[in-house]
Amino acid sequence: GAKWESFTAWHCERGAEAVSGTKLQFHNFVMLDNQQAGMEMVSVKGGFGQDDSPGIFNSLVVCHSALNSSACTSGTSGIVAPKTQIFSISNVTFVNFDEGGSAALSGCSQCRNYQGGYRAQVKGLAFENSPNKIRFQWEHETIWIDADGSLTGEPEANVVPTMGILPTDSCTQEAAFSVTKNVPGSVCRGAMKFLRVAVTNPSPSSLLGKDLVVSNDFGATHIPYLMLHWWCWLDGACLHWCHL
Known part of the structure; x- marks a missing residue:
């Protein structure tokens, strides 16, 4: 692993970026007026928490400041989470993410269309x-786990893209997580578990190339077919539904 500390970046395309590695950490960073992202990690490995996790800790991200009031655009993100399963963000302050389309958090860095479940x-x-x-790109993209309630107001809540299979008694769509209007986000409270699922070698083989439709008592969702290793569908939905 590697740890970088006490770095300031102003008016860059990306303030700080890590592409690949294990237990890579940014500490005490200050990011101001960066066009695409304050900080971004792409493909990193490790566990959860400051001791074992890739992540960003004790930092400040400003979308637009008095130094450059036009820096914040519709594509600006404060932090872009990676296209890997484990990532931690702790004790970070976000300032002035108020312009249309900008977002403090986004996920699935450098993903191809419809990758996700991270x-x-x-x-x-x-x-x-x-x-x-939060800004989402598509359904099943990223699962945001709110460990202490500082994101949603509810400790251990999850924020996920809104989809038809979410339990209506536990999940509520909220504007703060719906920066992309056609891919809104919902807060799911209570004892819910989310995971990433891959389906391979379907039978009959004529299913290859077709969307997977998952349904439960609350509704349905479509998971597009993706060619990754050989073939599979990706899904980041919850344990409340059953695959057929």
Whole structure:
């Protein structure tokens, strides 16, 4: 692993980026007025928590400051989480993520269309003039785990893209997580578990290339077919539904 500390970046395309590695960590970073992202990690490995996790800790991300009031655009993200299963963000303050389309958090860095199901755990977050908390690209993209309630107000809640199979008594669509209007986000409270599932070698083989339709008592969702290794569908949905 590697740890970088006490770095400031202003008016860059990306303030700080790590592409590949294990237990890579940014500590005490200050990111201001960066066009695409304050900080981004692409493909990293490790566990959850500061001791074992790739992640970002004790940092400040400002979308637009008095130095450059036009820096924040519709594609700006404060932190972009990786396209891997484990990532931690702890004690980070987000400022001025209030422009249309900008978001404090987004996920699935450098993913191809419809990849996803990856998890990121957050705690100790603070938002100042930042109503735009999460931007999703498509259903099943990222599972945001709110360890202490600093993201959603509810400890251990999950934020996921809104989809038809979410239990209506536990999941509520909220504007703060719906920066992309056609891919809104929902907060799911209570004892719910989310996971990433791959389906391979379907029978009959004529199913190859077709969407997978998953349904339960609440509704249905479509998972597009993706060619990754040989063939599979990807899904980041919850344990409340059954695959057929």
